[in-house]
Amino acid sequence: MLVVGVIRTVLGDAPSETLGRVNYHEHVFQVSPLLPGDELDEFEPSLKEVVRLRESGFQAMIDATPIGLGRQPDALKKISATTGVSIVATTGLHREAHYVPDFFAFKLSENELGDLFVKEIREGMGESSVKAGILKCGVDYWSISTHQKKVLGALAKAHHETNSPIMIHTEHGSAAFEVVDFLSRLGVSHEAIVLAHMDRNPDPFLHRDLAELGVYVGYDGFGRPKIFPDSVLIACLSKVVNLGGGSRILIGGDVARRSRYVEYGGMPGLEYLGKRVVPRLQEELGSEAVAMVLEGNAARFLSRF
Numbered sequence: 001m002l003v004v005g006v007i008r009t010v011l012g013d014a015p016s017e018t019l020g021r022v023n024y025h026e027h028v029f030q031v032s033p034l035l036p037g038d039e040l041d042e043f044e045p046s047l048k049e050v051v052r053l054r055e056s057g058f059q060a061m062i063d064a065t066p067i068g069l070g071r072q073p074d075a076l077k078k079i080s081a082t083t084g085v086s087i088v089a090t091t092g093l094h095r096e097a098h099y100v101p102d103f104f105a106f107k108l109s110e111n112e113l114g115d116l117f118v119k120e121i122r123e124g125m126g127e128s129s130v131k132a133g134i135l136k137c138g139v140d141y142w143s144i145s146t147h148q149k150k151v152l153g154a155l156a157k158a159h160h161e162t163n164s165p166i167m168i169h170t171e172h173g174s175a176a177f178e179v180v181d182f183l184s185r186l187g188v189s190h191e192a193i194v195l196a197h198m199d200r201n202p203d204p205f206l207h208r209d210l211a212e213l214g215v216y217v218g219y220d221g222f223g224r225p226k227i228f229p230d231s232v233l234i235a236c237l238s239k240v241v242n243l244g245g246g247s248r249i250l251i252g253g254d255v256a257r258r259s260r261y262v263e264y265g266g267m268p269g270l271e272y273l274g275k276r277v278v279p280r281l282q283e284e285l286g287s288e289a290v291a292m293v294l295e296g297n298a299a300r301f302l303s304r305f
Helices: 043-055 073-083 110-122 146-162 176-185 204-213 230-242 272-285 287-302
Strands: 006-009 012-015 022-026 060-063 086-088 090-093 134-138 166-169 193-196 216-219 249-251
Touching: 006 086, 022 249, 022 287, 043 073, 043 272, 073 086, 090 110, 090 146, 110 146, 134 146, 146 176, 166 176, 176 193, 176 204, 204 216, 204 230, 216 230, 230 249, 230 272, 249 272, 249 287, 272 287
Parallel strands: 022 060, 060 086, 090 134, 134 166, 166 193, 193 216, 216 249
Antiparallel strands: 006 012
């Protein structure tokens, strides 16, 4: 089904029907004290890695790096213009573990954070004029801290002022209903929310139940056999589709580390999702369901401007 709407990309607002296949969760640039030695901070490797993503069959992506984690908005814009890959950038804050203790945003009130997020969507991120197109917060394993509740409140404020979609980082797919309920009490519609890393908890009935609420369920754990082999995630995803929840699944790679970028000498790189996972999804689900998951669902979720 053709989804008609407007999506805020780093090159400006774009009609959703031009997106094509969307990788809903990647990091083109990222620097975190939680990941020492795994910095994504150089332009050329990131550019070449996005070329690999494009050549693997994707035309668009969400760069899920929020405030304070090494975002490079102007570089994202240049990469998008150079590669032709549409990029949606992120504002918001991650879990406290990703920041130094005296990070400036910790000192801001909920309203001040909300105003900052609105500014980054309407005017530009940091000192740049490049605009964010999605809001993000991270929550802990079966816990939502006081700081995270403040950030969620700020996200809700920014969502109500801009209608931007919201991505929530979950730890191993925990606290899913709890964070959705928290945002719901603040007036955020379920359809505006995607829960990242839900495939770290490959429970198809949980995912089906979330999908029935209207929440988007993020699968982004492929290529991590130390956690689960791809076969487990594909089987879970297939079961969710068969249970009727396919219209709420989003798929990404979340490669996220220098040691996993081919262009830094690692593997499997941004191309893994298109080269290794999508063909297996085609075999398991068929072309129509894959188009729904990679194109229609993502376009619907992001079309909020």
